Amino acid sequence: QSALTQPASVSGSPGQSITISCTGTSSDVGGYNFVSWYQQHSGQAPKLMIYDVSNRPSGVSNRFSGSKSGNSASLTISGLQAEDEADYFCSSFTNRRTYVFGTGTKVTVL
Amino acid sequence: EVQLVQSGAEVKKPGESLTISCKASGYGFTNFWVGWVRQMPGKGLEWMGLIALRDSETFYRPTFQGQVTISADRSISTAYLHWSSLQASDTAVYYCLTAVDGLFYFDFCGQGTLVTVSS
Numbered sequence: 001q002s003a004l005t006q007p008a009s010v011s012g013s014p015g016q017s018i019t020i021s022c023t024g025t026s027s028d029v030g031g032y033n034f035v036s037w038y039q040q041h042s043g044q045a046p047k048l049m050i051y052d053v054s055n056r057p058s059g060v061s062n063r064f065s066g067s068k069s070g071n072s073a074s075l076t077i078s079g080l081q082a083e084d085e086a087d088y089f090c091s092s093f094t095n096r097r098t099y100v101f102g103t104g105t106k107v108t109v110l
Numbered sequence: 111e112v113q114l115v116q117s118g119a120e121v122k123k124p125g126e127s128l129t130i131s132c133k134a135s136g137y138g139f140t141n142f143w144v145g146w147v148r149q150m151p152g153k154g155l156e157w158m159g160l161i162a163l164r165d166s167e168t169f170y171r172p173t174f175q176g177q178v179t180i181s182a183d184r185s186i187s188t189a190y191l192h193w194s195s196l197q198a199s200d201t202a203v204y205y206c207l208t209a210v211d212g213l214f215y216f217d218f219c220g221q222g223t224l225v226t227v228s229s
Binding site: 001089098 | 157159160170219
């Protein structure tokens, strides 16, 4: 199974909203509502931001939201802040009972 | 609070074997899955495989099947990632993550273990 497809980079100004896409297949994203999103700041461990497509863990800002349509999922960051600058990875459960990550997106706050 | 503590950085030569560990504290470890993730230098995250602590049922992504072995000892709340013969291309940071059995997201992550393989 190939990695899920994400744009390499997305940028926005403080206060703006950005959306990161994550495209898979019917064997992963399209087949299950088990898409997660992770944030990774440089040199740090990944942090769960969204689970089960659109749920936020306790402590994660409500500026982060997720959705899914067909074989694609999306992460939206509203009210962009400097601290949001990081790499973001989607992840999906697959029909092989494992998981697959996306290719990763570097978010830059201008 | 849940904590996952991974073993320290390793420097190995090609052909050597290695086992790294991931120890959980702060909760009972029995009804969890532990996943291992590779991050090669300057690259993205890659799922390697996962293990169910209740019965050691294990699943590997095809790329890693036969290349590594995932195991666990639930009596000491520890999961392991083992290589029998390292290659230079195994140089990476390895993370362990946990998911509650029956749920499909990994909400806790270890600090990472840097493995360097060089002659």
